[in-house]
Amino acid sequence: MQMTESTLSFTNKNHLVTESYKTEDKLNVRILTHRLYTQPKVDFVEWVLDKVEWRGNETAVDIGCGSGNYVAAGQTRCQTYIAGDLSFGMVQALSHPNLPRLNMDAQQIPLASSSVDVVLANHMLYHVPDKEAALREVKRVLRPGGWLVAATNSAGNMAELFSLRRQAMQRLNIPINPVLEKSPVADLFSLENGRSILKNYFRHIQRHDLAGALVFPAPQPVLDYIASTRDVLETFLPSVTWDMLYSQLQALLAEHFASHDEFRVNKLGGVFICYP
């Protein structure tokens, strides 16, 4: 796989914990955007967790919990829910009282072997530089009969948003890096290549897909969503400022909304449920 500045910033620990996920703000913009503008209205977290047959007495560990999107729904399904993340800022900001929490790296999970029934690794494996190490660790901490729940996106997810970004860059004569043509998860851990990565560690793998769309009624939430990834995008802006790119995005969206009532971004997400 071609390693570029962008893919490096996508998996670089220092960039992740000091920029992308230092605090929960940027991630929460994206989570809220999906909640507000996705059609049809499906609660993705509930949809994912319903793919597992919970007994109710499990210990589950969420190994890239972010701002705690899965915590409340997870706690209602199991006995003990442990929230972990690489970013200390994320773990510290979790507001759930009495929640066991770990500032941890998925490549070295600080739990005993065979100590949990469920590992949740949702929308995070694409950030892990050594996925093989992380999956070895997941398998080590799982008890016999346990599962891994690994949600991610399709390589073709949100193509219209990438296209908008590319058009804005073209207007500024920024050379288009091929990585910008597709979702950054495409080569890292996507619905399409996930099974081939997981199959060395799990014998039974189910893939569930959920298609939908973000339907934006106005430009601002589109701009806010793109701005929430500014730290990664700026690695592609050697010769222009962020404000110049933002102005081009505003102009493109104004042109679009002059003749359309909405801006539609197709989505394909899903989850792998894996049994060793």
Ligand SMILES: C[S@@+](CC[C@H](N)C(=O)[O-])C[C@H]1O[C@@H](n2cnc3c(N)ncnc32)[C@H](O)[C@@H]1O
């Ligand atoms: C896109 S967010 C997903 C958060 C949450 N799982 C969700 O679905 O809403 C990715 C999270 O993974 C965390 N992360 C990235 N690399 C990690 C690693 N090696 N170990 C643990 N967490 C990691 C980031 O800090 C971030 O909070």
